[in-house]
Each structure stands twice: as structure tokens, then as C-alpha cells.
Amino acid sequence: MPSLGTSFGRGGATTFQQDLQNADCIVIMGSNMAENHPVGFQWVMEARERGAKVLHVDPRFTRTSAMATKHVGIRAGSDIAFLGGIVNYVLQNDLYFREYVEHYTNAPVIIREEFADTEELDGLFSGWDPEQGEYDVQTWMYEGMEVHGSAGQREEGFNATKGEQSGHGGHGGGLQHGEPPAEDKTMQHPRCVFQLLKRHYQRYTPEFVAETCGCTVEEFVQVAETLAANSGRDRTSAFVYAVGWTQHTVGVQMIRCAAVVQQLLGNIGRPGGGIMALRGHASIQGSTDIPTLYNILPGYLPMPHTETYGDLEHYMQANTSPTGWWGHFRAYFVSLMKAYFGENASDENDWLFESLPRIDDDNSVYFTVEQMLKGKVKGYIIAGENPAVGHANGKAQRLGLSRLEWLVVRDVVEIESAAFWYDSPEVESGELKPEECATEIFFLPAASHTEKDGSFTNTQRLLQWHWQAVEPKEDCRSELWFYFHLGRLIKQKLEDSEDERDKLVKALRWEYPTHSGILEPSAEAVLQEVNGWEIESGKFLSGYPELKDDGSTLCGCWIYCGCFEDGINQTARKKPHWEQDSYVANQWAWAWPSNRHIIYNRASADPDGKPWSERKRYVWWDGEQGKWTGLDTPDFEETKEPHYVPPDGAAAEDAIAGGHPFIMQADGRSWLYVPQGLEDGPLPTHYEPHESPFDNPLYSQRANPRRQQNDLAEDPYNPVDGEPGTDVYPYVVTTYRLTEHHTAGGMTRSVNYLSELQPAMFCEVHPDLAAEVGLENGGWATIYTSRSAIEARVLVTDRMRPLRMKDGRTVHQVGLPYHWGKRGLVTGDSANDLAHMVLDPNVHIQEVKAFTCGIRPGRRPRGADLPRFVAELRERAHSRREQDPRVEPEEVRKTTPS
Amino acid sequence: MPLAKLLESWPALRQLREGDPLGLGKAVQSPRSQSLVPRIDEAEHVVQSVCPYCAVGCGQLVYVKDGEITQIEGDPASPISRGRLCPKGQASKSYAQSPIREYKVKYRRPYGTEWEELSLEDAMEMIAERIVKTRAETWEWETEDGNPANRTMAIGNLGGATLDNEENYLIKKLMTGLGIVQVENQARI
Amino acid sequence: MNPGPLTDLMEPTGVPAGWEAYGDERKPRMGFFTDTSVCIGCKACEVACKEWNLIPEDGRVWTGESYDNTSQLGANSWRHVAFVEQRKPLYEGASDENPLRWLMSSDVCKHCTHAACLDVCPTGSLFRTEFGTVVVQEDICNGCGYCVPACPFGVLDQRKIPSTLNVGHKPDLPPIGPLERGEKKDGRVWKCTLCYDRLKGGHEPACAKACPTKSIQFGPLDELRERADARLGKLAAEGWNAAQLYGRDPDDGVGGFGAFFLLLDDPEVYGLPPDPVVTTRDLPEMWTNMLAAAGALLGGITVLTLLGGRRK
């Protein structure tokens, strides 16, 4: 999560679910917590019972809204307008936590003169390169910040941290010592971050919010007031978000904007505060920490890039920050290489850096689908995921799979992604014929969580071990078994290969003890490698400070270092909460980093190290013992005094002053303004969704200029405001999940007791919209976009409030759960078939939370009529690819230099 | 059963004997009801687990008898969930024992019109071959513009968000070793 | 017949008939307090109940009635979460242009103090347990169906599908539908047992244990009643709209519920009867009335026959 990473230093929730009970106000936005995280929601209810205000700001009135003390309906995709409004309200009315902002954030820092804001450039920041369609971030830097060496190297240094990499702090902060060169503690300097913020958001007035989001001025003010009134020394407020924010072309910036609000109100690193990122899958946090992502190595170390890193030294220089904990980048990297390659990786051969594979700017899953459609991908392995239903533009996904040479699908049931070749909308419409599909498919049954040992990292960075209960039956196997034995077989085949190409795979350390008849590898042995040990003595490491850059330590993921401290599986600790001294329960499982639950918790104390207030004490400086202490493990060097001032030439963590809680950041502060690490700007700005019936009320720059589009015939876009044919797709559509089902449904449409609770695909519409198009509750509707058309049962409900927008326009929103597909006990059309594949530039996540559609009564056409029906509408809409390509404002700008 | 015993156990008589004249309680209790024992008390062993659905991370207790799961319910010891579960978590036994769960490898040959049987061993062998072959055929040392690449762009791996950290670790490690860079998971979605 | 024991059926004593008989085996009366003001409508209770009691699937019908596809309690649904969408504010006098609230409530067998189902059961299959709860004994029930119309809440029903249908790991079983030829329906009557077996083992019922927000609370009834009173007071102080306890008092038509509720609107809005009465309250009167009728029949026939005089 680059948003949180760039703002605070680590790409994870800043707090933990149980701590929500201490909040005085909880803003749930971009999340439907009661429905999608029901058990975690108990802590919100605890807070409500203690008198906390629970505010739900969401396009829909959901089961969360029903529990909230106040629900405010806004137009899908207008979140930054709302949050920016709060920033402006807080600044204009001096409601911010002055002392916190001054000492703990980069508000006083002065930015380079060359920087120009969107307010000056009509929706673009300085450094926009029309040809490349991307930003040169030079001008965004801190004033007087020394640029890495020569021009040549500059490029290396500064495009380094992108996407998930920056998801873990601005690596190459570029600061030569802990303090930014130019600051104005009074925060009056016109180019200091604080003043930039003020100017950037000055137009986000309550009236602007109301007409952009579709709420009333009163509703907005009530939220802003309540939030501000419950923040400060003695009170704290928390933000809760989920994919309702991430799945936008400005997803990262939405979260960033919440981060700005929370910094101004002084709610980070404190009990009852923070930003609770709710992840959707058992170990989705874990799968970014120990990534199955193209652009990072375990612990958010960047993958080598084709263009950027010539050799190890460049790589090091680009990613090692002279100050803060990224100062030890080399130790993290070298220890990982030792874990991967053992003695084969040595100082002499640069730890095999030269042989590592290189990535391009975007090799993400949607890029891969593009490549599949173009026939460039031959083989694909899918383990526990269902792109045919769960990913945007299901048709493109399925057609992509149909153009592979071979495909491996591992799951518990036969999911749509395994059955697309004989049972899919494309087969139904004749666009795909089994006898013409060349893909060779292996379906391998997987083991369930009860049939294997292993650890999940939950939404609050907590690694929890689960023990095997029963043996998997017949051919069912764990992924651990599959990938271990696959690797073993491949290494066998390449044993005698002299080919340079096979050097790296042959160098892999691939020895893991196995047990039971099926030769299941030991998950604990793998976790031990993740934790790491001292190679000489074989002693397990107790934390990342022990990592060495000379190859004497081995560690598979530096941020997880300590999870096997003293040779004990810390993640398997199950001490009942009632036997623990505080609600933090830090003897239950193990949280990264170093078992810290609220991170940056030094900020729960004032600059002198005293709690901001008795009511909100959490971690503080104990003068007698000369160390930090409190309810949680201090997220700070234990004995570093509150008033420690780094000596000149201090490096790494020693360069961080005792008053700066954000120890991953080069300057030890949280970033209101992000000088580097983000693709689309240092400050969040309101842009319209890629597909929207409205124009940007602020700028002629309608949508995020940096958003990723593609040129696939399979992925046409609907016209937007001001274009011909907008009326064909006049409604805003948003997709979501229900309590009763899980994502693409593979894990729930296979269960009787869940299938019967939500047995059919349906759409939610307001009575007015129903009347407008003639929909009847309980009947059928056909929903269509340029991509496809699906049918759904109609649920007419007041919960889908129509919103009054600027100049009195009313916008209707259509709600679509996306759980259904053609397989399983209950089946139905897939909402994702309607979605496009336009992405956020930082994390390449698709925008399925806000796009446009048309809707009409009745069931959809069958067979070959379906694509015809979709095509006819598309033609009528002059949609892109059929007619002249749409001219985007930013494309206009390409010809007219700004 | 001798007549005497039969009469003995006849609820109509027990009504009078056991002070339950209306026959609404004790007297009409059947032997089965009297000797009822909850399933979870008959389990051979109980395993502490974690719910496989969302990321809240609820604790689960898995009860096992004769090598089969007999019940899954919340683990009260968990500070996060305090023994509670949502409908999905509560149904995870039914998921593990789903009526449509697959237990055998299925193989579909190119242009095939139906699934075929295949042994797990053969499947693994064939998959390993495919990877080695495709990789060899599509290996790039350099990009078009001559930058180092050391990779194949013809193979991808998708999945991870519901997998264990240990599994993800092996995936990334193996794929990096093989020069496969297109490794992705649900976190992207 | 002895009217003695009958009359105490009519007394709102608050003591469940048949419970004292247990003597020292008698346990404190256990029950549910379902506080709908914190119900998030997740349906964990429905699933937990089915998982524990191995209840067959109830069919896959999408109703278009908000998020409720279970529709009612029955032989195959012992917990049912109702969803009510209203154009009313959650708090009294809340200034909202278009007020909206979404009430959710998990319904269950009420385990009445005076339970009609228990009274009318001709086989003694239904019985009062040592915990004061009302349970159907599946090894006794012969499916006479008398309890079905007797229950003033429509809780019980006969299982018209095979017991095993779609339970657990049975790939060969078809989804719910009309009975296959030769397929034998279960035929017995089923309802919530308040997890009698779990209680015997000292565990709390499955639904209460699962409930994420403790909307379903389990415990000794007296304790629950105190808790409920406090809760009602708090909600009143916070200005919750139309908050009320349902089935809390021993002096209602069924002598108080063993499983009672805190509702946010009148019972009928949730599909519950506003003034349920145990039908057997009037039974003594009915018996006497019947005896009179029987006498009249006897007399009437005799008289009418005599009218004709004796024949030679």
C-alpha cells in the first residue's frame, strides 16, 4: 500500500482491529466493514456502545450504515472531494493538532521553487511529460535536497521507488542527514508544505463537496465537525477503509487523502486513532509482505528493473536511504540472497545480483492478460484465484486464458477459470468453441486450510499460525507441496544443464524436510528461513537490526525477522487474551515489525516523551529506566531519548532525531506531502473516474492523467460527460461483496449453507430509477456497458439513494455484487464482465468501484444475440474503437505544451 | 425386554412415579435424550486454526474424529475474534467437505472436449516439462533496447492472497530462480 | 379427569410446567436475549445452527425481500434473520431529509414458559428439559403435526424432505427440489433445541457463540432479563426509535419467553404476533364444554329414539 507507505513508512494498517474500541469517532469510508469483516466489526460496535460516533460515508446504505450513528451517501468515486473538503475545513477553521503537525509531519518543510500545483496548471502537477504520459518528479522535491549525483544516476535514483516498493517508505529519500534542508517551524513560508496544502485545497468548500459528492452541506459539515471534535490531545478518531478506495484510478490518492486528514488531526500512532486498512483475504497482507507480486522481493525490496539498475552498486545507491531504517538496505538484500542461494551467493559474485531477472514498469496481472490476448504468454499457473470471475472484464480474462498453450489451475472446486473452455458466456455465444481452443489444462485439487500447517498474515500485520487438523484426501495437496516438488522436479531436469540460463535456478537453496506419506514439506522449516539465522552459529535472529550486509546472516524476509526468535514459532503463540495484561495481547501470535501492534507509536507521546493525555496513554519515555515503555512494543529504538539530536554525519536510524516517530522515513516524519514514491502527484487531487457521467468541476483535466489505459479491442470504454452517446450508459455502477459470499465465489458458492442465503445474482436500484426504466422488484434486469451485458434479479430499495449533484442533476447508482459465475451450487452472471481494465498508476488496480452502465427490464439476450446486442449499443454510443477515438483533455494538452 | 421392565420404562407410569403428572418433562424423556453427549466432547483431538476467508483472522477450533472434521467453531482464546465467527467462517467445515469438492487431478488436452483422468505424478512431471520447455524457448537475456532482462515473459503465476506465507515464499523464490517475473496475486485486485 | 394440574397452566406463574419434576437434576432456566439493536444481519447464527445440528439445506429461493432469503422459521431453519427497510430515522426526532433505517433481527423458537407445542404433543416427544427449554425428541416424534398449528409463532414445521439432504460431504445428493420417486421424506417435526446436547456438555448454543456482535446473548433467564432492562433503559436514554422488549415479562399470554427480544418496532413488523397466547390456556374450559356437548349428544339421541315409543 504505497499510500500508507509513502505517508508513514510502512505499507500496512497503522493500527489493529481491537484498538478501534478506544476510538471516540470512527469514519468508515470505502469499506462495508459490517458485511465484509463482520467479526472485526465487533470492535466498532464496542466503540459505539462506549459512546463513540460511527460515521459511514458510502455510495450505498449497507449493513454498516445500519449500524452507524450517521450515514452520508456520496457518489461513487468522489471520495477525494469529500476528504479534501475535510482537509480544507480543518485548515480554514484551525481545527488541526498544531503541536503534532509541527513536530511529527513534514508540514514545515519547504518545497522546491520549481514545483507547481494543480491549481496553477489546471489539474496537472509540474513535471508532466505529455509524450511519456508521466511525471518527472524532480520539481516535487524538498528545497535544497541533494539530488543523487549526476544526471545519469539521478534517473536511477529517483524513479526507483514505485508501486509496492514505495509501499514501504520512500527508500531513496535523498536526504543526506535526518533533517530536511529547509524548514519553517512557523509554517508561514509560502512554499512550506502546510501552506501548499492550504492553497491546494482552498476550493474544496462544503458547497463544492455537496455538489460534487451529492450529499448536503449539513451532512458534510456534521462529519467534519464530529471528526475534528473527537481528535486532539484527549480524543482520537480512526479511519477504516477497504477496496472501496483501492479499486479506483485514484485509489492510492484516496487513501493518501485520509492519511493527510489523520496527520493534521494528530491521529496516527495513537490508541483509538490510525488508519485501519481492511484487507479482503486471509493472507493478502502476507502476500504483499512476502510478495507474489512482480515488482518486489520479500520485505518490499524492489525487483531489479530492466532500465534502471546497471549493477549491484546502482541498485544499492538507488534504494539505500542514508537516513532511517532503509539505511540498512544492503543488509536486507544480502540476507535475502543468502536465503535464496546460500553459499552460491557471495560478495565476489555480487550476491548473484547480475543474474536476477529484471522487470519492466508494468508486468502486473492486467499487463499479463494483455500479453495473453496478444498470444505472447504461453504458460500460466493459477493457485487459489479465479480471474474468470474475480478480475475486471471477465471476457478479456477468459479469452486470454483460451489463448495459452498450457494452464495449471489449483483449487478446491472446479472454478470458472478452469472450466471456461466448455462452460462460459463465450462458449454460450459461440465466440469460443472447445474444439478450437488449444489450451492444455491441468486441474489439480488443492488442500484446504485444515489440511496443512502454515501462517496467515491478517489485516493488522499479525502472523497467525494454523495447524493441520486432517490429512488431505486423494490428490489434494497444499501449495507448499506443489511448488516444492515442482521446484525439485525442475532442478532434477536441469541438473546437468550447462546453460547460463539455468545457473540461477540451479543455485537455489531448495532443501526442506518433508513428512507424512505424501512428503509434505515442513512449513515451519520455511518459516525458519523467512525469520533467518546467523550462518556461522545457526542461531535464529531475533529482529532485523541483527541483519548483516557481509553475508554472515540469512533472512527470507527482513520485516518478518523475529517471528521465529529463539527457535520458537512466535506466530503459533496462542495465549488466551484473558490471560494477558492488556487488550493489545502481544503474546498472541506475532505482528510485524518486531511484534508492534500500533506502529509509529512513539507518536502517542508528545515530543518530550510524555503521553499527550492520560486518557490516551500508550507508549511513553520512562526517565528512570531510560527507555521507552507502555502497552505495546515501542516502535522506536528502545533507549533513544526523546530529545536525541543526531550528530553530523550520523547515518541510518542514528540520523533520526528522538522527536521523530516515523522511523522508516528518511526524515523521520510522516508525509503530508509526498515528494517521491507516487506516480500521480505529491498531493491527492479530485479527478473523475475514468468512466463518469460528470466533468471535473475543478479542472479541464477530467480524470487522473496518469491512469493506465490499454489499446485492447476487448476493452472498449463508455463515452463520458460531454461526449456523444453518454446517454446510452447514463448510470453510475459500483460493485461489491455480500456477507454471505466471498469474492469470486469459489469458496462460498460451493457451500450449501451459504448458497441458500444468497442464491442469485441481483442488482440494487432505487424506486425512482425502477420507475424511470420500468424495473420491478423480484423481476429481471439487463445491465450493459461497452464490454458486455449481464442479467440480474432486481432488488428495488431506498438504500440506493439517488444523489442531487451540481446544477440540480440527479445521479442514479446501480449496485452489483460480483460473486456469481457459471459454476458452483448457485450460478449467475458476473458483474466483472461489465468492468473495464483501466488502472491506478501506482499499484495497477482496476477501477471497478465506479464506472457507467445502462439498465433495462428483462433478461439478457441469449447465445450469439448477446455480443450483437452489446455491439449495437456500443455503436449507438459512438464508443471508442468503433468510432474516432475519444480525445482526452490530457491528449489535447500533448499537442499544446503547458 | 421382560414385561416388568417394559412397564417400568413406560412414560405413562413414570408420569405418576416421577412427579410429572402432566407428562411434560422428566417422565417423557427418552433414553437417547437422557444420554445425549455433544459431538465436540467426543472429538479425538482439537486443533487451533485460523479462518481462511477474509483478513480479520478469526481463531478457529477444528474438532476431529476418525480422521474427519466433525465441527469447526470459533476459538474463544483469540483476542481478535473472541470465539465469534461470521457465516463464512462458520461454514468452513462445509467448505472443506463441499459436495462439489474435487479430489482427483483433471486433464484437458488441447482441443479436447472433455476432462480426462491423470495421475498426480504424471501431472507434476508434465507441468515441470512444460515450464522447462517454454522457458527455454522464450528466454530473453536482453530487452529490445539492449537492457539486461534474464527472464521469460511467456510464463506467469497468479495467486497468493489466500495462501500461507510459507507457500508464497516458495512461489516467489522458485519463480525468481526461474526468471519468471509475472508473479501476481489478488492483492493487485 | 383432574382439572388441578390444568388450572396451573392458566396461572402466569412464570414457572414452566414439567420443570420442577427434575428435582435436584434441575438446572437454572437458560435462554436467549436477542438484542436487535446490535444485529448486523450477518446470518452467522443461521449457519452456525445448521452446521451444529446438521440441518438439511432449506432451498435456494431468491425472494426479493431485502436480504432475507430464508423467509421464515421452519423444520430446516431454526434461526431466521429478518430484514426490514423503513423510511424512519434510527433515533427519535433525528433531522434527516429522507430518513432510512434497516432493522435486522434473528428470530428463533421462544421456548415459552407455557408452551402450546409441548402441551398438545400426544407422544411426549416434545418435553421440558432440565434447563427449562422445550425440545423435540427426534427418536419419539411420529410426525402427527399437532404442534405445528398449535404454536402461536409458527416456529415448528414438519420436514418434508429427507433428513440427509445436502448435509455434509455427500456429493451425490441433488439440490433441494420436489422429492425424487421412492425418496422418503423425513416426516418428523423439527425446531430449535437451544442446543440441548451442547448445554448438557456445558457449552453455549452454536448461534450465540458465533454471533459477532453478541446480538444473541445466552445465559440464565433471570440474568438476561436484568441485562435487557438495563439495555432498554440505555437505548431509551439515547433516543432510539420505538425500542421495546418482546416476551420479557412472565405475565404475557405464554408466561414469558425463554428466548426473548429487544425490538425496534412493533412485533408484527418482524412477522411476530403482538399478543401471543398459549392455546391450552383455554383447554379446561374446552374440556368442560366438550363434556357438556357429549352429554347432550347422549341425551339427545336417547330422547329422539324414545319419541317413537317402544316397538313390539
Next chain:
Amino acid sequence: MTEIHPLSEPDGKPPGTTSWDRSITEAGTEMRSYYGRPVIKEPVWTWEIPAYFFTGGLAGASAVLSTAAKLTGHEKLSRTSLYVGAAADIVSPALLVSDLGRPERFHHMLRVVKVTSPMNIGSWVLLVSGGASSTAALLELLGWLKPVKLAAEAVSTLAGPPLATYTGVLVADTAVPVWHDARKELPWIFGASAAASAGAAACLFLRPREAGPARRLAIAGVLAEGALMQAMELRLGTVGDVYHKGTAGKLSWAAKGLSTAGAALLLKRGRRSRAATAVGGALVCAGELCLRWAVFKAGFQSARDPSYVVESQRRRVEEQGTKATTRPEQRPAPPSHGA
């Protein structure tokens, strides 16, 4: 433009406007309900039950008629009724067993003696009266053991009236408004109906001159039952509407028609014509069968429509102040824990 398929009906659900506007009930009355769903369950009983109401009544009344006839020297009538009653007594348990969800467990009915359960008491009564009357009939047929036969007749005579009337309590002792609210009349109606059917049934087998008492019984029974039905509906008020709606409506109309016609025929031509006696008897029997069926069906309709349940209870709440709910003002509010 490609045609979209026409709107198809969802499974059995009328497409409403919005989900919560759907509380208009079958009765057509405006009231608050949960999507118009029933509050109580319909009975699960099938055709055997109303059939048994008829045979049980027939058996009970016939036993009495048989004895009364014997005492007044109507030997032929006595024997006929004895056989008719015994026959009905033998059919009855068969009907009951076949209605059970688990017929093989019929004997569980005799596990207990429950005064709170009309069905349980009924089972015992049926056991006694059935046993007695069939014994009596058998001995009569064989001409053996006269004293035993007499004893058996005595027993069945005493068990007869309860058997004929308890079924009224059986249905009244439920939560079904149209049944429970009619608890005062139902045993009487069933008794009268039983008498009528016993008389009418005897008429089928007798020559006019032997059938006098039976004929009188049939006519009197029909008259009595007609009056009682009127009284019941009057007291039921709106709850009684179901007797004029749907199947129950048709059946009660048929019941009236058939039994009145039968009675009239018996009255006018019964003294002379054998045929008239037989036809009249048949008509009355048919009428009584319809009557039982009407009452049976009325229960289903009454249970199906929530308005009957809720409205009658709401009325009670208004009139008698009884209810199952407690509002805050009715309890001392404890110190609030802050809003």
C-alpha cells in the same frame, strides 16, 4: 435493435413495487406484516383428518344410537348402527395412522396420558370405543358370549359421545384463529354433525318403518348443526370470513345444501319411500362430510393470512391491554451510560 427477452416471473413471487410495500394481505386488508408472510404455520394434516372427523363422529354417535334403539326395541336399527359404528371405528385409526409423518411410530400415541393433549386423550378414547364396538359387533355376528357383548356395548356407548365431540376440541386447541375462537361451538357442531351422520348412515340400510329414530336423528342433527354454525359465525365476526372464501366457502355452502336437501327429503318422503330414505340418508352423510371438510379448510385459510392473526390480537391489545411487549416508560430506566 435486438429484442430483450420479456420480463419473466420470479419463483412464485408476485413482482411488487418495493419490497416493503408488499404487506397487503390475502384478506386485502391494509396492515403491517413481514412481506405478507404468515405469522403461524398452516397445519400439515392431509385428507385423512377431515375424513376421520366424519368416521369418528359416525362411530361415536352410532354406538349411542345402537344402544338407545335396543332399549326401545328397534332391534334392526340397533344392529345396523352397531355394525356401522364398528365399521367406522375400524376405519378411523387406519386414517389417523396413514396421516402420520412416521406411521410406524403410531403406537407412540400411547406412550403417555396427557390431559393437555386432545389428540392423546382422543387416541385413548378411540382405543376404548373402537375396541369395545368392534368386539360387540363381532360377538353379535357370531352370537357368542352375550354378557361380554352387552358389557362391550355399554362401554362403547359411554365412549361414543366423547369420541364424537373431542375432535372439536382437537382443532380448537390450536393457534388458528378461526378454530380457537370457535372453541365454544365446535364440540357442539361436531356432536350434532355426528348425530346427523349416524342417523343418516342407518337410513341407508333400513326400510322406512324401521328407520324412524334414525330419520328423526338425522333431521334433528342437521337442524341443530345449522343453528350452531350460524351462532359460531356470528361470534367469530371477521375471523369467520374464511367460511365464505375459497375452498372453505364452497365446502360450507355444499354442506348446507346437501344436508338440508337430505333432511327435507327424509322429512317429506322418508316415512313412505325406501328410496327417499336411502337417498336422503346419503345426501345428509355427504353434507356432514363436507361440513367437516369446510371446518378443516377454514383453518388453513385462517392460518395462511397474517391479518387474521395480527388484527385479532391487536384488537385484544387495544381492548384488554394484554400484550407481549414492554416499552421503556414501563420499566425504571437505569442510569444511562451516556449517549
